[in-house]
Amino acid sequence: MEKTWWKEAVVYQVYPRSFMDSNGDGIGDLRGITSKLDYLKELGIDVIWLSPVYQSPNDDNGYDISDYQDIMKEFGTLDDFAEMLTEAHKRGIKIMMDLVVNHTSDEHIWFIKSRESKENNPYRDYYIWRPGKVNGEPPNNWGSAFGGSAWEYDEKTGEYYLHLFSKKQPDLNWENPVLRQEIYKMMRWWLDKGVDGFRMDVINFISKVERLPNGEMKPGHKYGDGSPYYMNGPKIHDYLQEMNREVLSKYDIITVGEMPGVDVEEAKLYTGESQNELQMVFHFKHVGLGDGIYGKWSPGEWKLTDLKKIFAHWQYGLADDGWNSLYWSNHDQPRAVSRFGNDKEYRVETAKMLATCLHLHQGTPYIYQGEEIGMTNVQFQNLDDYRDIETLNAYRDLVDSGNLSHEEMMAAIYQRSRDNARTPMQWSNEANGGFTTGTPWIQVNPNYKEINVEEVLNDHNSIFYYYKKLIQLRKEHEIIVYGLYDLILDDHEQIYAFTRTLDDEILLIICNFTSDTPVFELPNNITYEKHSLLISNYDVKEDEIIQSIILRPYEARVYLLK
Ligand code: TEU
Numbered sequence: 386m387e388k389t390w391w392k393e394a395v396v397y398q399v400y401p402r403s404f405m406d407s408n409g410d411g412i413g414d415l416r417g418i419t420s421k422l423d424y425l426k427e428l429g430i431d432v433i434w435l436s437p438v439y440q441s442p443n444d445d446n447g448y449d450i451s452d453y454q455d456i457m458k459e460f461g462t463l464d465d466f467a468e469m470l471t472e473a474h475k476r477g478i479k480i481m482m483d484l485v486v487n488h489t490s491d492e493h494i495w496f497i498k499s500r501e502s503k504e505n506n507p508y509r510d511y512y513i514w515r516p517g518k519v520n521g522e523p524p525n526n527w528g529s530a531f532g533g534s535a536w537e538y539d540e541k542t543g544e545y546y547l548h549l550f551s552k553k554q555p556d557l558n559w560e561n562p563v564l565r566q567e568i569y570k571m572m573r574w575w576l577d578k579g580v581d582g583f584r585m586d587v588i589n590f591i592s593k594v595e596r597l598p599n600g601e602m603k604p605g606h607k608y609g610d611g612s613p614y615y616m617n618g619p620k621i622h623d624y625l626q627e628m629n630r631e632v633l634s635k636y637d638i639i640t641v642g643e644m645p646g647v648d649v650e651e652a653k654l655y656t657g658e659s660q661n662e663l664q665m666v667f668h669f670k671h672v673g674l675g676d677g678i679y680g681k682w683s684p685g686e687w688k689l690t691d692l693k694k695i696f697a698h699w700q701y702g703l704a705d706d707g708w709n710s711l712y713w714s715n716h717d718q719p720r721a722v723s724r725f726g727n728d729k730e731y732r733v734e735t736a737k738m739l740a741t742c743l744h745l746h747q748g749t750p751y752i753y754q755g756e757e758i759g760m761t762n763v764q765f766q767n768l769d770d771y772r773d774i775e776t777l778n779a780y781r782d783l784v785d786s787g788n789l790s791h792e793e794m795m796a797a798i799y800q801r802s803r804d805n806a807r808t809p810m811q812w813s814n815e816a817n818g819g820f821t822t823g824t825p826w827i828q829v830n831p832n833y834k835e836i837n838v839e840e841v842l843n844d845h846n847s848i849f850y851y852y853k854k855l856i857q858l859r860k861e862h863e864i865i866v867y868g869l870y871d872l873i874l875d876d877h878e879q880i881y882a883f884t885r886t887l888d889d890e891i892l893l894i895i896c897n898f899t900s901d902t903p904v905f906e907l908p909n910n911i912t913y914e915k916h917s918l919l920i921s922n923y924d925v926k927e928d929e930i931i932q933s934i935i936l937r938p939y940e941a942r943v944y945l946l947k
């Protein structure tokens with residue numbers, strides 16, 4: 386397997402709106418990020434993935450872009466961007482941009498021109514327009530990810546346009562080669578400014594089956610599921626190979642495709658070395674565990690053995706070719722400690738255990754802002770305090786239709802709303818967690834008084850320093866990056882244990898995912914002469930025998946065996 390810097394790197398995701406506000410308007414911004422680069426340097430990360438900072442009317446917080454070559458007013462200017470990039474590079478930190486090219490904002494000039502007329506309009510084909518059915522109904526039964534039909538009727542020309550997300554996010558028509566070249570040109574423009582890569586938003590949605598057939602009607606749903614006709618569609622590999630030829634291959638950059646609905650077999654095609662497409666994908670298998678009839682809005686129990694199966698499937702699947710990305714959380718997901726652990730009695734232990742587990746897999750780890758201080762989900766009493774379009778629309782659709790009660794929906798929101806990840810970064814115990822001197826665009830989590838950056842920096846035993854150590858270990862031990870994964874104790878319902886092997890070294894990773902005290906028994910086939918502890922989230926005696934270990938709640942240990 387080829388060795389490269391982006392396999393060895395650790396990525397940190399910044400959600401700019403909620404990271405740091407430099408001017409008191411309550412909205413995080415680029416100068417705010419620049420002011421915190423030393424903090425990120427101290428943590429030791431190599432790359433920042435910046436959620437979208439482009440010009441946007443913010444229907445979906447920047448994932449609806451109205452100008453790809455300008456900065457969102459609230460976030461600053463292109464000069465602020467250049468300064469942030471220079472300052473990051475000075476500290477050896479790279480910047481990966483979010484690339485949102487499945488759709489634009491309806492306020493993008495391309496769409497404004499596209500909707501003007503059907504004929505003699507070079508922009509018409511930049512988007513996906515269709516006439517309605519004879520009875521005036523939308524062209525097909527697809528639902529949008531944010532509720533309602535995926536089609537919006539446009540009076541001016543009497544046709545519908547497709548929007549897989551909100552109606553202010555019309556889908557681009559990748560069939561159009563002129564559009565594709567525009568996008569490649571824009572990508573080169575950013576890369577020539579010195580950015581170091583792209584995280585590509587729902588990039589496996591860009592090729593739609595041309596007939597746009599009706600989707601299956603599933604129980605409890607008003608609209609058809611069109612996903613088989615746009616996820617990993619017929620021309621997706623052609624488009625990505627073309628993008629690679631035209632842009633990506635010309636730069637030494639990091640690329641990761643966000644891909645709902647992707648499985649390992651496709652991931653091999655997207656990330657295989659000879660494929661010349663992308664380096665990594667984000668899959669959704671583990672974050673979807675327990676989803677019920679209304680997906681994340683009917684969250685259920687999940688089993689550790691299922692989580693293990695998913696990780697193992699991806700680790701074995703991409704062991705020889707391709708590369709994994711590793712994440713627990715991002716701006717669309719709940720907080721890791723709340724989702725996969727115990728954010729009450731064992732918050733600190735859980736945070737460190739989850740970090741150990743994730744970072745010791747083979748792949749490039751992604752840390753979501755606040756994860757390194759153990760930030761948790763939030764519970765706003767009033768729906769009005771939520772800001773996320775997905776959450777608000779889902780409440781309207783599911784509660785108004787009588788499918789879920791208000792109480793059921795609020796309980797689901799507390800577990801899974803995207804706003805759990807979007808409350809401001811907690812920098813200190815000052816007002817609003819030190820995020821802003823003004824009124825934050827979304828309320829800060831009231832637990833900022835105990836959970837904040839100042840606190841963790843003053844405690845050498847903190848989650849922050851634990852992450853720092855994990856990142857350092859990655860730089861010191863090649864086996865953490867390149868070692869081959871093997872699952873052990875497959876059927877254990879409380880312990881997730883696995884090994885990594887490189888040459889004559891073995892790493893043994895043991896993680897207790899419960900507040901119980903299960904016993905870890907080392908399988909007989911793992912042989913070694915001496916063992917040393919690399920990291921753990923509890924005190925462990927140097928000479929402790931590891932054949933049988935009574936684990937403490939959410940305990941994690943990593944041993945190096947030789
Ligand atoms: O998300 C893609 C996506 O599929 C989302 O619907 C995601 O599954 C959902 O938020 C989880 O419930 C990407 C971005 O990450 C997200 O923030 C955007 O809203 C979306 O694309 C549209 O650009």
Ligand code: CA
Nearest residue numbers: 406408412414
């Ligand atoms: Ca601001």
